[in-house]
Amino acid sequence: MTATATDESTVGTLVRSWIDGWIVSRGTSDPADRPWGWTIDAGHVNHVSRHVLPAPAETDVRALVAATSAPGTWLKLFADDDTVRPWVGEGWHFDKPGYLMTVPLAAERPAIPAGYTLTSWTRGGVTRILVRTAEGHFAARGQVAATGPTAVADQIETAPGHQRRGLGSLVMRTLQNTAYEAGATTGVLVGTPEGRSLYTSLGWRTHSPMASLYFKPTPA
Known part of the structure; x- marks a missing residue:
């Protein structure tokens, strides 16, 4: 299954809708606006905060990677893993990819x-x-x-x-x-590869892949 082509502005709107519901679901901080997207504090030892980029640019991702020293920092980049892999370096690990999906309710x-x-x-x-x-x-x-x-x-x-x-x-x-x-009127989620088949069978449409990465440096 491949993602249905969706224009960048629509993906950005859907990502913000996902964030608005996710922060309520998880009880996190409000999202802080950034030039490239949003930062959210989750407050867990393995998930301190996350940076969400609906249209990740290499320069922005490299700048975030260079500025990150805190373990438990996550990147949620709405692009496929292979696209963003060259932009990150040592200490960054890929979690399961996600898929931004919607359904009419x-x-x-x-x-x-x-x-x-x-x-x-x-x-x-x-x-x-x-x-x-x-x-x-x-x-x-x-x-x-x-x-x-x-x-x-x-x-x-x-x-x-x-x-x-x-x-x-x-x-x-x-x-x-x-x-x-x-x-x-519209359901939104970011599904795992395992969940995507179920959601698709229920009428959910895929709009964008999402690369999910976390920072965990190798001990000296």
Whole structure:
């Protein structure tokens, strides 16, 4: 599967929509505007902050790399890994690539597969979905933050022993319906390579790849 061609300005708008929902979902700082994009403080030992560049230029990436000395600094560059790989050096590591995706939202009432239960709750603008077995064992989860006309799906996960049973579809359709009922018209996410097939099967469209890198220098 390849990304559908999307113009740069549209990608920039979608990236900002993703950020607006992601910071609510994760409880991070507000994004700080930069000439090349945004900086967000996440506040975790392995994820102190991130720089998000919707249209990464080599000069900007090289300048950020040269100025970075703090482990746990991340770069989210909306380009493929091979494009940005020559721009970074020692101490930078590639995480799994991501894919910026959207879907038109509509009312959905997915059926819960036999042998599972679904629980949902909302707090701080984030709705969380939990799927468990009849015995209460974890099976799948996900969450969504609706911010006006867009809603960001986040942290979608299905336990290995419960994959290929329709639980990922159940979580996504439930989150999409929740966002629709909250007034959002477009779903936005950055999906992993593993999740992309599921999202595509549910009507999500890919707009751009995203290279994800973190700084972890080799100990002296």
